[in-house]
Amino acid sequence: MSTPMGFGRMHRKEDARFIRGRGGYVDDVQLPGMLYGAVLRSPHAHAWIRSVDTAAAEAHPKVRAVITGATLAGLNLDWMPTLSADTQAVLATDKVRFQGQEVAFVVAEDRYSARDALELIDVDYEPLDPVIDARTALDEGAPVIRDDQEGRTDNRIFDWEAGDRAAADAVFARAEVTVSQDMLYPRVHPAPLETCGAVADFDKVTGKLTVWCPTQAPHAHRTLYAMVAGLPEHKIRVISPDIGGGFGGKVGIYPGYVCAIVGSIVTGRPVKWMEDRSENLMSTAFARDYHMRGEVAATRDGRIQAIRVKVLADHGAFNGTAQPSKFPAGFFHVFTGSYDIQAAHCEVTGVYTNKAPGGVAYACSFRITEAVYLVERMIDVLAAELGADPAELRMKNLLRPEQFPYTTPTGWEYDSGDYQKTLQLAMDMAGYDALRREQAEKRARGEPMGIGISFFTEAVGAGPRKHMDILGLGMADGAELRVHPTGKAVLRVSCQTQGQGHETTFAQIVAAELGISPDDVEVVHGDTDQTPFGLGTYGSRSTPVSGAATAMVARKVRERARQVASAMLEASPQDLEWSVGESGGAWTVAGTGASRTIQEIALAAHSNLELPDGVEGHLDATCVYNPPNLTYPFGAYICVVDVDPGTGQVKVRRFVAVDDCGNRINPMIVEGQVHGGLADGVGMALMQLMAFDEEGNHLGASFMDYLLPTALECPSWELGETVTPSPHHPIGAKGVGESATVGSPAAVVNAVIDALAPYGVRHADMPLTPAAVWRAIQGDPIRTDLAIT
Amino acid sequence: MRISVTVNGQTHVRDVEPRLLLVHFLRDELGLTGTHWGCDTSNCGVCVVQLDGVPVKSCTVLAVMADGHEVTTVEGLEKDGELDPVQQGFVQCHGLQCGFCTPGMLMTARWLLDRNPDPDEGEIREAISGQLCRCTGYENIVRSVRWAAENQEAKA
């Protein structure tokens, strides 16, 4: 593969270190004199803490410090703000509110001793009744979980609505056909293979705090540490090293990070804390947990007229969802999806339960996953009611190209789309008609086979700062570009890769804009001392926001180069034309052959060349990109499954995915991200579940119980693409990281339900494990294996 | 306990706690951080190394069990500045994203190709089925191993 001068397939720059085992993840950080921390966690979901006795732990010869909620209270650090402006206990002082909650922190000379010492801490708990099922959280007399909040008498976090209730109700009142379906998008966890952790190093002499931490949002972490701990922000350096997968789970600040920092301040030595897998699954950000009721009104010939949704959202013990502040239900209200629906209304109630906090983590684009699942399931429920083909029903109701830019009934402005083309391509690739014929033959033989479709529209690239902020921090991203005298460039960006390949794709953006090789562009990221401010990588926002900032800063450099070139060529800047030819980018005097390459200009910009007044010299530039709108990638997915009616086993036979994410910077990387998201979809639809028993014991706290798809559950993915550029993004790109995770679960579930249609099944909740499918076939699609989820 | 372990051809003698896991011995004692750790239950496979040529999950082996044995880690794949074909294959076919599962996948792939130089897709999937990848959906890992099978002599 040769290196393109800009966009196109190229191998990743970051691979060289990873294939040699030379990546640098947080647990690889070794500092002289480093100590190790470990967290003591609550075995109860809900209990008073009567006392915490740390004497024996402190007496352990290898222990250097034991930190409790009381220690932190003395520093005013026992509670910290969450990303949703709630508060969360760093180490519990009054009560524990979920199983696995942080109670104490031990700092010792080595990993094993720190763990040993945890066993020496004696906590006296007085168990309380927990609230585990969100559906009972608002019951009269339900235990009040957040009695730390003054005046609180119940577990309600918020009531929120969007759309026009009266308009939707009016359409429903006179509709020819209405359907309704309850569904649960169960609690899942992104489970990146690297768990969370941190190394904190506080230098007492300089007052400088350095934190290595696999955070998706290093700058936001720095600012929050400054605000919460009262440390001066210029004395805090957050380094986000190589990250072993994030998927949203590494956006927030976890108590362990704060404890590591306090541990370093208290001991005067660097402290490393790494959670283990069960800690990761039990305490870090979960996703989904939406109990939804969808209703659709339509004409008898299948024209969808209105949609209503009611959601009960389980937010766990602290409202810690990482999402723009003004959107308590994230971007859930894009639930009209890809369809031309006149009226829509949704209401969402958020409640506290005795489960881990979190909420949007897991490649969900701020709850669009739930929204897409809801509407795509509802379309199939309607198709079943009408006896219509689900593909035809979608074709009939999809937005048409001439409707863009399109404003949804809940207020989103979709930037561009050409939906029918994308669905048609997916159907052609899948051989849709042939599949339906095969299905009919199989059904006649009693062999369940299903074909599931999902069409999604995403809203990514948060976001316009006048609408979107996190804890008051606007969601614009900075970029800095330096061009050295020899024409080599260094780009500094605020976002942080967790495997997305920014070191390659962002170099390609600069390369395309300046007409140089991506090999000549170094991308610096993940270190707050070395990069401009920005809000990080999640919600598929890196390309839409930081990628745009990169293109814009490169254009600034190009304009500065024009000024210098005009001095070199003794021509007016307006008479110069930019072009990128075989040999790279150059400014040329229009109508002549007189021309200077970007490298020649870079050297001249740093030389003794006489420059006109007002032209500074050098080419370096900075910019801040404030997106005018979100970008709206979309796609059509078709899944084919075979179901064994005897065992309930689902085999995903084929999966066709056509994605439209606008212009693709590096198609190889786009495809790789789609592959990963499709595997997530298969996992969520068929395997993954964070379940709890009535006492709040976590039933999915290891990879033996929380099942993730392996190479055997995944088919070979069949990908296609259409390209509808974003009209407002500088390079016409849209962001794709989460598309497949958002779009694919509905396709898999629709396929399984389609397979089960001969048994009269219209819906069953994820995950469609063999037991769940078997029960659905027996006429009992309600999950009974789990008391509660 | 005093143990002597040969890692990537070099013998290391160390005093270790009997409970020390091989993965921590490699990472913390020898500084070979290419081998990762990812779960408590031997499910994820990011810790896979070869013990006397056979892939093992080094989180499930005590360092003392490696006494007198040969361990090969991802750092030992590159020979005399030449990347192993499986390493090249992962670059060629975009077989990695975050890179966390990659060392373990490479070690298993090397073992597979040593036993079966021409594995088909199903055999590759079977071979890596005890290891997880959260980023790639496995597609490009399978292709990467196939690339290595087809380019066993590749130099880079």
Ligand code: FES
């Ligand atoms: S660390 Fe997960 S299998 Fe070894």
Ligand code: FES
């Ligand atoms: S590349 Fe990230 S887990 Fe495999």
